[in-house]
Amino acid sequence: MNSQIIEIPISMRWKVSKAEIQKAIQDEDSIIKSFPLKELNDTKYYLVIIRKIDEIVIGLGFKMQEPTLIKAKCKISVVPVNNWKEELCERIFKENEHCWGGTLCKYEEFYNPANYFFIDDYIYITLEGILRVEKEQICVQSKLKSPNNLGELLYNRNDKDFDIFTENGKCVKVHKLIISAKSPVFERMILCGLKESRENKVLITDFDFEIIELAIKYCYGISIADKINASNGKKLLQFSDKYFISDLKESMENIFDKEKVEHRKRIAGLEDRLAAFELGVEKADKLITELLKLVPNL
Secondary structure (H helix, E strand, O other): OOEEEEEEEEEEEEEEEHHHHHHHHHHEEEEEEEOOOOOOOOEEEEEEEEEEEEEEEEEEEEEOOOOEEEEEEEEEEOOOOOOEEEEEEEEEEEEOOOOOOOOOEHHHHHOOOOHHOOOOEEEEEEEEEEEEEEEEEEEOOHHHOOOOOHHHHHOOOOOOOEEEEEEOEEEEEEEEHHHHHHHHHHHHHOOOOOHHHHEEEEEOOOOHHHHHHHHHHOOOOOOOHHHHHHHHHHHHHHHHOOOOOOHHHHHHHHHHHOOOOOOHHHHHHHHHHHHHHHHHHHHHHHHHHHHHHHHEEE
């Protein structure tokens, strides 16, 4: 599997009213403002204001559908309270809704005008930082590639007799014989005599053009290895499952099973290194305490 460490700058300026905060904290103990990470599918970062018993905490968190190791180095500050800021020095996030932050003040101090947290009943929170993420690319096994050139010759012919349309109007053309041989779902669709069979076309709304095109190329025996990544690979697995393209489904499942094992190993290794570091800090603190006992009047 290939992987690449990417750096993603993030920033946010959150203006939120006292009334919004009071209502949200009363209902759910917290209020958040989130933004999507374009570089990572299905991942968002967010600022959060939380009431923890008698304290107000401001922090950074992530919403993710899949476990992702994110190393964040950020600064959170409150305007105009220039003397308060919270710095995250390479904090590691790896779970959905994982959040970390610092105490701003006592709850009863938060709404007190004398503390200047609000300007005209609004508080302004800023976030600046850098995320470091290991972005994975799936190495597709060679069994996704067919040695035959016949499939490519058929795919490039202009006599295809069935059209698969996507929601945005794009079309993938295919031979009925090919798609029927690979997918019993399409075979029944074509042979049943219903609308799709009579019009020689079907509309698919839950998969985009890229996924359908990759699946059809695979059905022709064309290599799609260099086109697969973690994002479209998951959708391709879903497509093959829905339309019973059994050999494509089996290949994708094998790939993701291997990737999950490797991913768990990396997470376990990182946890071990983090635990060792924390243990070293604890031992150092104890040593300093003992040394101070030996030094008089210090």
